Amino acid sequence: MMDPDTGFFALESPAVREEMESLDLSDAIAPSSLPSFLEPPSYADVVLKSTFEPQNAVTTPGSGSYPPRGAASNCLRIVVSDPETVQEAANSLVPGGTTYVTYPITTWVRAAGHGGPSEFRVRRRFRDVVTLAARLAEAYRGCFIPQRPDKSVVDGQVMQKHEFAEQRRWELEKYLRRLAEHPVIGRSDELRVFLQAQGKLPLPATTDVASRMLDGAVRLPKQLFGDAAAGRVAPEDVVQPAKEGRDLLRIFKELKQAVANDWGGVKPLVVEEDREFLERKEKMRVLEQQLCTASQQAEALVKAQQDIGETMGEMGLAFIKLTKFETEEAIFSSQKTLSADAKCVATAAVKASRLYQQLNAQTVKHLDTLHEYLGVMLAVQSAFSDRTSALLTAQTLMTDLSTLHAKVEKHEAASSKIFGSDRSGLRKVEELNETIRVTEDAKSCALREYERIKVSFSVLNVAVVCLLALAEVTT
Amino acid sequence: MISPETSPPRSSSQSPRSPSAAPFLSISVTDPVKLGNGVQAYISYRVITRTNLPEFQGPEKIVIRRYSDFVWLHDRLAEKYKGIFIPPLPEKSAVEKFRFSAEFIEMRRQALDIFINRIASHPELKQSEDLRTFLQEDEETMERARSQETGIFKKPADLIQIFKDVQTKVSDVVLGKEKPVEETDPDYEKLKHYIFGLEDHLAETQKQAFRLVKRHKELGQSLSDFGKAIKLLGACEGNSLGKVFSELGAKSELLSIKLQKEAHNLLMNFEEPLKDYVRAVQSIKVTFADRANAFRQHCELAETTKLKEINLDKLNLMRSDKVREAEMEYRELKAESEQATRRFETIVRLMNEEIVRFQEQKTADMGLAFHQFAKGQAKLANDIADAWRSVLPKIEACTVSSQHG
Numbered sequence: 019m020m021d022p023d024t025g026f027f028a029l030e031s032p033a034v035r036e037e038m039e040s041l042d043l044s045d046a047i048a049p050s051s052l053p054s055f056l057e058p059p060s061y062a063d064v065v066l067k068s069t070f071e072p073q074n075a076v077t078t079p080g081s082g083s084y085p086p087r088g089a090a091s092n093c094l095r096i097v098v099s100d101p102e103t104v105q106e107a108a109n110s111l112v113p114g115g116t117t118y119v120t121y122p123i124t125t126w127v128r129a130a131g132h133g134g135p136s137e138f139r140v141r142r143r144f145r146d147v148v149t150l151a152a153r154l155a156e157a158y159r160g161c162f163i164p165q166r167p168d169k170s171v172v173d174g175q176v177m178q179k180h181e182f183a184e185q186r187r188w189e190l191e192k193y194l195r196r197l198a199e200h201p202v203i204g205r206s207d208e209l210r211v212f213l214q215a216q217g218k219l220p221l222p223a224t225t226d227v228a229s230r231m232l233d234g235a236v237r238l239p240k241q242l243f244g245d246a247a248a249g250r251v252a253p254e255d256v257v258q259p260a261k262e263g264r265d266l267l268r269i270f271k272e273l274k275q276a277v278a279n280d281w282g283g284v285k286p287l288v289v290e291e292d293r294e295f296l297e298r299k300e301k302m303r304v305l306e307q308q309l310c311t312a313s314q315q316a317e318a319l320v321k322a323q324q325d326i327g328e329t330m331g332e333m334g335l336a337f338i339k340l341t342k343f344e345t346e347e348a349i350f351s352s353q354k355t356l357s358a359d360a361k362c363v364a365t366a367a368v369k370a371s372r373l374y375q376q377l378n379a380q381t382v383k384h385l386d387t388l389h390e391y392l393g394v395m396l397a398v399q400s401a402f403s404d405r406t407s408a409l410l411t412a413q414t415l416m417t418d419l420s421t422l423h424a425k426v427e428k429h430e431a432a433s434s435k436i437f438g439s440d441r442s443g444l445r446k447v448e449e450l451n452e453t454i455r456v457t458e459d460a461k462s463c464a465l466r467e468y469e470r471i472k473v474s475f476s477v478l479n480v481a482v483v484c485l486l487a488l489a490e491v492t493t
Numbered sequence: 494m495i496s497p498e499t500s501p502p503r504s505s506s507q508s509p510r511s512p513s514a515a516p517f518l519s520i521s522v523t524d525p526v527k528l529g530n531g532v533q534a535y536i537s538y539r540v541i542t543r544t545n546l547p548e549f550q551g552p553e554k555i556v557i558r559r560y561s562d563f564v565w566l567h568d569r570l571a572e573k574y575k576g577i578f579i580p581p582l583p584e585k586s587a588v589e590k591f592r593f594s595a596e597f598i599e600m601r602r603q604a605l606d607i608f609i610n611r612i613a614s615h616p617e618l619k620q621s622e623d624l625r626t627f628l629q630e631d632e633e634t635m636e637r638a639r640s641q642e643t644g645i646f647k648k649p650a651d652l653i654q655i656f657k658d659v660q661t662k663v664s665d666v667v668l669g670k671e672k673p674v675e676e677t678d679p680d681y682e683k684l685k686h687y688i689f690g691l692e693d694h695l696a697e698t699q700k701q702a703f704r705l706v707k708r709h710k711e712l713g714q715s716l717s718d719f720g721k722a723i724k725l726l727g728a729c730e731g732n733s734l735g736k737v738f739s740e741l742g743a744k745s746e747l748l749s750i751k752l753q754k755e756a757h758n759l760l761m762n763f764e765e766p767l768k769d770y771v772r773a774v775q776s777i778k779v780t781f782a783d784r785a786n787a788f789r790q791h792c793e794l795a796e797t798t799k800l801k802e803i804n805l806d807k808l809n810l811m812r813s814d815k816v817r818e819a820e821m822e823y824r825e826l827k828a829e830s831e832q833a834t835r836r837f838e839t840i841v842r843l844m845n846e847e848i849v850r851f852q853e854q855k856t857a858d859m860g861l862a863f864h865q866f867a868k869g870q871a872k873l874a875n876d877i878a879d880a881w882r883s884v885l886p887k888i889e890a891c892t893v894s895s896q897h898g
Contacts, residue, residue, distance in 0.1 A: 333698065353852060
């Protein structure tokens with residue numbers, strides 16, 4: 019799977035770069051009429067402009083302001099400002115305390131009634147972002163939830179501290195904007211709380227793995243050794259996928275069901291029937307494949323552009339050295355002409371090289387959208403798996419139900435043959451009925467969840483911004 | 494005289510350097526054909542000579558020649574015309590020969606064409622008999638001549654020269670004169686310094702130019718791959734969006750073709766002239782060596798003659814009967830010494846003329862090469878801009894509609 023991070027391409031060796039930058043390119047050649055863009059024009063700007071105006075340096079401030087594409091969101095603008103390092107509170111055992119980084123986040127929200135947009139400022143640290151992502155993943159199964167920024171540096175490159183913080187700031191901003199644009203998540207409570215609640219983030223943090231494992235280890239024997247109460251799947255648990263530490267028995271059952279689905283002759287009671295969904299799923303798979311290829315080719319293209327720019331520059335330098343040499347050693351007049359010619363070519367070459375560098379910087383930014391969409395595909399995949407696992411849960415429960423019903427029948431049949439009251443038999447039946455009821459509840463929950471996921475599949479709209487910008491930039 | 498009607502149309506491979514005013518001698522190297530097989534394979538070229546000079550057998554002559562024939566001609570001229578910068582040959586390249594790519598063949602053909610025409614337009618070289626042999630003799634004679642050179646049966650004069658060289662070297666070592674005598678002319682020193690430095694700088698630029706050609710090819714390739722990938726991506730989307738994607742992809746592939754063409758253009762019309770320049774400088778260095786040799790011989794013979802003269806005077810005084818013998822030897826040696834001095838002075842004279850010619854020609858050649866380079870790059874940049882610009886309105890139409898939709 020492609021790494022959705024912005025690729026950091028190795029710049030040419032600093033020595034050559036220095037030489038090129040320090041060259042004095044004063045000459046009589048007319049300035050080129052290429053526009054000197056420093057930032058990619060924002061989406062809205064480009065659609066409004068009909069043609070280019072050369073010599074128009076469009077410099078948007080460091081974080082280009084994209085208006086959110088989804089009209090459903092209330093957030094007009096989200097900006098993440100420069101990170102600050104904060105000392106941990108004095109509760110820590112480690113003397114001196116640890117430091118962590120907080121990011122100030124400013125949100126402008128469209129006002130409910132009249133008046134201008136209202137502004138909210140909060141401070142969040144990265145841990146809070148992880149929490150938010152986890153809560154969203156639980157609450158909105160089936161939605162294409164954008165990926166949150168990575169926890170650690172994935173790239174092999176060693177980055178300076180401030181570079182790292184800057185990159186994280188940029189990713190955080192992108193992430194929050196995408197959340198805001200999402201038609202469902204943009205309106206969610208979790209996001210609102212994250213963006214607006216002052217002080218500490220009031221969302222429950224994820225439980226750590228150790229306690230989960232312990233929990234699961236305790237519950238499993240109970241489940242296996244016939245404690246009927248412990249064996250029941252509570253309805254509220256059903257809406258989450260089986261967690262590895264805690265619901266071992268449930269995992270086993272669901273696995274059994276999955277195998278039965280694949281190999282058994284019996285058709286499960288609830289099936290994925292939506293053909294349109296299946297078609298779309300197939301389309302998504304193909305799309306992902308193509309995105310992957312396109313992304314790879316985009317990287318190759320950028321590298322090739324970089325190379326040609328570099329070589330052009332190096333050739334220019336070589337010619338300049340030749341020119342200097344000729345001028346020093348000139349004996350014949352024809353040499354002067356030659357060195358003048360060579361100088362022209364050389365300066366042009368160095369200029370062209372610099373332009374190539376600029377072009378490449380832009381191209382990287384824009385083709386990066388391809389990489390980002392790969393990240394979206396990850397979200398799509400997880401949504402698909404949510405759906406599948408919900409379905410599986412529902413199927414398992416239905417199978418359970420039918421076995422339980424069968425058991426009850428058997429008991430009733432058995433007890434009808436026994437004259438007199440069969441206390442133990444009756445109790446058994448009662449227990450079974452109780453289990454059935456609970457399971458029925460669970461099943462209806464599961465089915466509802468599944469249906470909900472079906473409905474909440476939002477259609478992915480592949481935007482053309484990257485192409486637009488690429489085309490503009492290379493002109 | 495050749496009348497315009499009977500002369501065949503000029504092929505595209507004809508060198509622009511051949512003089513067109515009467516009397517003229519124009520040669521073209523065309524039609525490379527691969528002959529033989531396996532290790533023995535070689536390329537044969539058709540050499541067409543058109544001339545109105547009386548020394549030649551007729552107005553037009555066509556012969557078949559191969560690379561080794563050109564080498565023969567080059568070596569003969571180098572031997573006979575010391576002091577003149579013999580036009581350089583394209584490299585031997587034992588490895589690439591076997592692959593015989595179309596590009597390699599074309600580059601070699603072009604270089605050979607330029608080579609032969611430079612000889613034909615050089616005031617001294619064009620009168621060479623070897624040139625006439627090369628241009629007119631049939632293939633068997635040529636083969637015989639060629640094998641003569643490469644064999645161990647060299648001409649007697651050459652053998653004597655080799656012995657003499659060894660002799661002087663040995664005597665130098667014995668007498669303790671390790672370092673050969675060298676000129677101390679300051680202008681010549683300056684020239685040598687210039688030529689050596691020039692070779693280094695030129696080699697560097699040629700290396701970069703070659704890399705630039707490669708980069709063009711690579712960029713072309715990756716544009717083509719990118720275009721294909723984008724097209725496939727577009728196929729996942731429907732209707733107008735998909736069309737835009739495939740349009741973009743098509744343009745990308747189109748540009749890839751243009752880039753490959755420009756790479757070829759760069760190779761033939763920019764990098765090749767640069768390489769030619771480097772070869773020419775190397776050929777000048779050979780002339781330096783010749784000049785140094787001639788100078789050394791002249792000095793040594795002058796010295797030996799002097800010694801012999803002193804000896805002769807001594808013998809005269811002593812009225813020895815060896816006087817007659819010594820006198821004959823002395824006279825022989827004196828003649829040789831004068832010959833050597835003349836040879837040296839010829840080389841010096843020729844070199845001075847040659848260097849001016851060389852500079853002028855090089856400036857013209859490089860000017861042309863630079864012009865081609867700039868033109869090619871400008872056209873390429875324009876084509877790229879046009880291609881992308883043409884996709885823009887379609888993209889804009891698509892995005893506007895999707896924004897509203």
